[in-house]
Amino acid sequence: MKKLFSITITATILILGLIPQISIATTKQARNAQGGESTFVLDVNDVGGDVALQFGETLAESLTWDSANLEFNISDDFSIDGYLDLGDQTEDPSANEGRLWFRSDTDNLMFYADGKTQEIGVIEVGQFYDSDGNGGSFNINTVDWTAIPWDSESFDEDETYSHDTVTNNSQITVNDTGLYKINFSVSHENNTAVRKNIRCAIRINGSTFPNVAADSFSQSGNTTDAWGTNNSSALFSLSTNDYYEIVCKKVGSNNGSAYLTAGSSEGVSWTSIELIRRQ
Numbered sequence: 001m002k003k004l005f006s007i008t009i010t011a012t013i014l015i016l017g018l019i020p021q022i023s024i025a026t027t028k029q030a031r032n033a034q035g036g037e038s039t040f041v042l043d044v045n046d047v048g049g050d051v052a053l054q055f056g057e058t059l060a061e062s063l064t065w066d067s068a069n070l071e072f073n074i075s076d077d078f079s080i081d082g083y084l085d086l087g088d089q090t091e092d093p094s095a096n097e098g099r100l101w102f103r104s105d106t107d108n109l110m111f112y113a114d115g116k117t118q119e120i121g122v123i124e125v126g127q128f129y130d131s132d133g134n135g136g137s138f139n140i141n142t143v144d145w146t147a148i149p150w151d152s153e154s155f156d157e158d159e160t161y162s163h164d165t166v167t168n169n170s171q172i173t174v175n176d177t178g179l180y181k182i183n184f185s186v187s188h189e190n191n192t193a194v195r196k197n198i199r200c201a202i203r204i205n206g207s208t209f210p211n212v213a214a215d216s217f218s219q220s221g222n223t224t225d226a227w228g229t230n231n232s233s234a235l236f237s238l239s240t241n242d243y244y245e246i247v248c249k250k251v252g253s254n255n256g257s258a259y260l261t262a263g264s265s266e267g268v269s270w271t272s273i274e275l276i277r278r279q
Contacts, residue, residue: 069096092117107176107278119277126161127154128172129270130260140188141196141258145203145247147171148186148260148269160275172271173243178278180238184246184271185231188220192256195222200230200248204238211236217251220258227261237279246271 052064062075088104092112099112109120128150140146147170156163162173174180186200201215209215214234220226230248238244250258261268 124157124160124275125272126156126163126172127270127272128152128156128163129154130268137257138260139191139257140186140198140200140248140260141250141254141256143249145201145249147203147245147247148184148271150271154270155272161273170245171243172245172273173241174238174273174275175240176275176278177239178237179276180236181233181274181276182214182236182244182271183231183233183273184216185229185269186216186246186248187227187229187261187268188218188248188258189261190220190222190224190226190228190256191259193222193224194254194256196220196226196228196254196256196258197251198228198230198248198258199251200232200246202232202234202236203245203247204236205242206245228258235276244273 050064050067052062054062064073064075065071066073086100086102086109089101089110090103090105092103092110093099093101096112097115101110102108103110106119111118111120129152130148130150131152138149140148149169150163150172151165151169153163153165160175162175163169163171182202184200184202188196188198190196196219198218198220199215200218201209202211204210211234214232216230216232218228218230220228236244
């Protein structure tokens, strides 16, 4: 047969600071090993007011329940050894200066400061480059868009980006929905004594150009070995499994070839991507 018993203790506790003396009732309920439950209740009579727990008579550490704002206040000298698990929020709570919370619908850590809600930056980066001009004869002075291959990596956050240096190596795939900043610099060398006009752009999923402001134009001299460089940077909202490419083609009727620079110019053509915030 189970046995249930209850012990009630009433005491008066002196609270520090401006918090007055209040009567605190505590109730302890215990069951045998089969039940295994115990409860410690402060302010069991619901008389209200702030309640503070101080750890030692001379220590400054304390934990106070602020009944007016329905929140716990931790003293300046109170530290947590381990981690703090913030409960999921699907909308911003009421604004209090310095408040910190986690929004589960955006996977972002938020805080309220300077009169507005702000997101703590994530900044996951990836950087990829062409190590040898793709053999020294990769022509980008073409009628149709030509995707730049990236056979090497400087940084690649595998949890955030997917890229293969051999298979489909022009494609960089994002693994999280979010706001991204994409950058690129593509250098080419004139292979014939004809001026080259080259346009480069950021293409999404093999077909779309959502931010034409990111397009870049360059013109090389009308001599062999003249160089030109295209570079740009822009923001994009991308979804999970979207991929981007840097693509180039000729502008106008200029003929001949413009090769990606090679040899001692290793890494002269590159692209990088930054995750600004998840969405």
